[in-house]
Amino acid sequence: AKAKGRNRFEFYSADLSFQATERMNLENDLRRALERGELSLHYQPKQCLNDARLVGAEALLRWHHPTLGDVPPDRFIAIAEENGSIVELGDWVLEQACRQMAAWQACYADFGPLAVNLSGPQLRQPHLSARIGELLQSCGLSPDKLQLEITETFVMSQKEEALPVLQSLRELGLQLAIDDFGTGYSSLSYLKRLPIDTLKIDKSFVDGLPDDPNDAAIARAIIALGRSMQLTVIAEGVETKSQERFLALEGCQQIQGYVLSRPLPAEAFAERFLVARDV
Ligand code: C2E
């Protein structure tokens, strides 16, 4: 039994060091991914449930690795958050998204806002709102065309720090959404003080709709909470028409998910969802 145990241990540690090496390689490659042009943004539409209007889009980061192919964002963003490179990556995402939005505004009918995900370390940067203000100005983009999605987990874990940063972003005229709502143990009295526009129901509660009674109860509660606070409520990860119908019936205002479209490269997104400007 002892020998067996040891074998198992060796197997386990070999596996761990394989994982550690793999991670180190990814970390090194990620450092160069920006310069090598391996990163891009995809765009996923958001739709109004009442009238099926396009009410914005979310920019999602993609990394096409030269040998590994597409690396899932959950994987490389976690690494970038730990080693701090998310700040540089996040700056690139913000600039890229704003330039794309400005380019779309020049030739397509008005839509928006465009949402960008912001992670904790980015929110701790000094002068964040001033820098975003300069970026918007240099792109000729009105601040209400940019929405920032910030996870509930981060906002709730950094209450003291987060509030003034969110306030300064809000004063700039940006829209703010709490992402993955329902997963992060919100304090409701704190939530009430946050200068936000939107609650985004996490996909994990959308998955079981309409039949799972727990998911249905949670989705209903978030929609009611949001509406009572005059916030827009959007559901993410909506994949089926029956999920969409449930959400519409319960008074959720917006949806995002595969039922409308997967995230698309800029050209494909514009071709499918944007309408040429009248001239
Ligand atoms: P998220 O912000 O919750 O984004 C939603 C994720 O769900 C995206 O995964 C999207 O592609 C996926 N999704 C959308 N609709 C559906 C659906 O109907 N079904 C299913 N199964 N999935 C759907 P993605 O693009 O892989 O991104 C994963 C996470 O990585 C994001 O979760 C976000 O936390 C993070 N992320 C992506 N881009 C950025 C970025 O530029 N900056 C930061 N800080 N985080 C990012």
Ligand code: CA
């Ligand atoms: Ca998001």
Ligand code: CA
């Ligand atoms: Ca989300």
Ligand code: CA
């Ligand atoms: Ca989510």
